[in-house]
Amino acid sequence: MTAVVPGRAGRRATASWLLFPAAAILLVFFCYPLAVILWRSFAEPDFGVAHYVAVLGDSVQIRVVLRTLRTALIITVATLVVAYPYAYAMSRVGRRARALLTLLVLMPFWTSVMARNFAWYVLEQRGGVISKLFDAIGIHGVNLLGSVTGVTVAMVQVMLPFMVLPLQNTMLGIDRSLLHAAGSLGARGPVAFLRVYLPLSMPGVLAGVSVVFIMSLGFYITPALLGTPQQALAAQVIGTRVNDLLDFAGAGALGAILLVLTLLVLALISRLATPLGASMTGGADRG
Template identity: 40%
Template structure:
């Protein structure tokens, strides 16, 4: 009845169904079954979310912070990944170890390390004082949240970017320069377009993962710059408003999928143009 391939896939599908799909559907169904006064039924939870300016502001802030973190990671990851394609095998192992090392470090330890570094009397402010500037109130700011998130998500940008960059034939750059193009023009017109798939893959990973961050904004941020995941926890854990929390989660998922669909549509055109595909 079932092919060998199907039989191999069925256990994984069953695990996904039991431990992910069913709980997710159960939680999301609370949007229409669990209400807090003055909501009474129907689409009241959705009405509450979209008519509350605070909720909209937090939603926009969540996407803005994720976009900022994506930009920071891309700016930091590209030179690093590019250098990985130039160094010897020994140095490549060292650089790859540096990329993977955060995965072997406790997440809470990394967050509290940033608290120590960024606090009012921390190392960053002490260094700023040496140069006669500061002190700065970094902890509790969006900047602190972005730095903490970027440090965690940076490997997700470097790895797909490196996998693409190492496959680019550098003879293309030499050929371009032999035909009279400057190194900068060869880089912007040939190398950068060929690197676009890796940039897009890493950006999508960082952006999507950044939308669901809770602990980093909770520790390094403040209630004034909270993100949507923090509000979901507040609604569900503190207020027991499961319906409102489900609506927040559903809105985040739907808006994310819409933005990704639009981004991928433009990305497909950009990649096709880079590779000369019509």
């Protein structure tokens, strides 16, 4: 009996049917609610851009958006600084040690988000562990609870797995013989790392940075529990508008502005990363 090999059209049809469930879920649970929010931000109570003008003309709202962007960038950079050497160590050790390090990274996923944030609440409150550590070294009156700094510290811990895992996946695929080749050509130690290894790890860096930055912009639970209304982030303001003021149109306008800013920042990161990666790779070739 001769097996029938599907043609190109058949393979495309099969691929389309395989994509259909994910596409349907995306349309129903993401695109449709987003479209409704955007429509209400323009249509209520009268059609126009009054809500966007109100947000952009309010200095308090502008400060909230800028504070959110600044906090997300700080969280992203701090997470990258912590995650890069950790992921590098994971790519260098043996299989058992790597499994243990991976277990430590994945452990936060197995813990309730509320439990983790309440743990940080206990650590950061006045008289907590962090305050006592600063008192022991002679720095008194440290209280991270209710500050953007306290929110940032907790968010770095929450976002760490989302930076480590893309970095580890990329670093495991880097051929280490390239470093030996660079060393044989005179590029040893830090020079080989900067000119060879770092450019090759950039896909993981960009993936982790993008995920952490986007999630940090819209994260709600940690800022709500550890922050204050006086130093609120955009997600807290949107939640207040929806839950307390029932201002769905104003919340949609603020969310849409934040979405546009997110896309612009990501486009800027992508635009800057392409020539940077090309120049660093070119430097590796010349080295």
